[in-house]
Amino acid sequence: MSKNDFILKAEGLHKSYRMGTNEVRVLKGVNLNVRKGEFVAIIGASGSGKSTLLHILGALDKPTRGVVRFEKRDLSRIGSGELNRFRNKMVGFVFQFYHLLDELSVLENVFLPAMTSRSIAGWLVCRRQAKNRAKELLAQLGLAERAKHKPYQLSGGERQRVAIGRALMNEPKLLLADEPTGNLDSATGNGILEVLEKLNRAGQTIVMVTHDERIARKAERIVTLVDGKIEHKNSGSL
Numbered sequence: 001m002s003k004n005d006f007i008l009k010a011e012g013l014h015k016s017y018r019m020g021t022n023e024v025r026v027l028k029g030v031n032l033n034v035r036k037g038e039f040v041a042i043i044g045a046s047g048s049g050k051s052t053l054l055h056i057l058g059a060l061d062k063p064t065r066g067v068v069r070f071e072k073r074d075l076s077r078i079g080s081g082e083l084n085r086f087r088n089k090m091v092g093f094v095f096q097f098y099h100l101l102d103e104l105s106v107l108e109n110v111f112l113p114a115m116t117s118r119s120i121a122g123w124l125v126c127r128r129q130a131k132n133r134a135k136e137l138l139a140q141l142g143l144a145e146r147a148k149h150k151p152y153q154l155s156g157g158e159r160q161r162v163a164i165g166r167a168l169m170n171e172p173k174l175l176l177a178d179e180p181t182g183n184l185d186s187a188t189g190n191g192i193l194e195v196l197e198k199l200n201r202a203g204q205t206i207v208m209v210t211h212d213e214r215i216a217r218k219a220e221r222i223v224t225l226v227d228g229k230i231e232h233k234n235s236g237s238l
C-alpha cells in the first residue's frame with residue numbers, strides 16, 4: 001500500500017440547508033484529500049459544519065454540490081441500496097454520544113454491523129466467525145470482561161471503546177470520528193485518543209473532527225474549517 005494512494009478526494013463541496021425561506025450555507029467549496037494510512041483532524045468552531053462535512057465524507061449525507069470520490073468512485077453515482085452496503089463495509093463511524101443500543105449486550109453491539117450486512121442465511125453461516133472477531137476486538141480494547149454487560153452498565157470511556165469496536169467490526173477502510181472525546185473527561189478522552197493513535201499506527205486511515213486544538217494535535221495532519229472552507233495547515237503540498 002503506497003502512502004500516496006488517496007482513499008478520499010472531496011472537491012468543491014457545498015452544503016446548504018433550507019430553513020423556511022432562508023438558505024443556510026454551511027459548506028462553501030470544501031476541498032480535501034485523504035491518503036491511505038493518514039490520521040487527519042478537522043478542527044473548527046462549533047457550528048462551522050464539521051459534522052455536516054464528516055457525514056458527507058462517509059456517505060451518510062449528500063452534498064448540495066461537489067464530488068466525493070472514495071478510492072476513485074464518485075459516491076453520487078452509487079444508488080441508495082448499494083450505498084448502504086458500501087457504507088457498512090467501507091466506513092466506520094464513531095460519534096460523540098456513542099449511539100449504542102442499550103437492549104443489546106456489549107458483544108452484540110460490536111457484531112451488529114456484520115449482521116446487518118448479511119441475509120439471515122448468510123449470517124447463520126458466518127456468525128461464529130463474527131462473534132469471534134467481536135470478542136477479539138473487545139479484548140484489544142481492554143473490554144474482554146465486559147462482553148455480556150449492557151452499555152448502560154459501562155462508563156463513558158468504556159462505551160466509546162465499544163463504539164470503536166463496532167466501527168471496526170467490518171474492517172472499514174476509513175474510520176470517521178465525530179468529537180469522539182467530546183463527552184469524556186480529559187484523562188478518559190486521552191485514553192480514547194491513544195486507541196485511535198494505535199489503530200492508525202497499525203494502518204487504519206482516520207478522519208476525526210473536533211473543536212479542540214489540543215485533541216487535534218494528536219493527529220498527523222490538521223485542517224481547519226473556517227467560513228465553510230478548508231484552510232490547510234501543516235499539510236505540505238496539499
Ligand SMILES: Nc1ncnc2c1ncn2[C@@H]1O[C@H](COP(=O)(O)OP(=O)(O)O)[C@@H](O)[C@H]1O
Nearest residue numbers: 017024026044045046047048049050051052053
Ligand atoms: N439538518 C439540518 N437542517 C438545518 N440546519 C442544519 C442541519 N444540520 C446542521 N445544520 C446547521 O448547519 C451548521 C453546521 O452544523 P454542524 O455540521 O453540526 O456543525 P459542527 O459539527 O461544526 O458543530 C449549523 O449552523 C447547524 O445549525
Ligand SMILES: [Mg+2]
Nearest residue numbers: 050051052178
Ligand atoms: Mg458536530
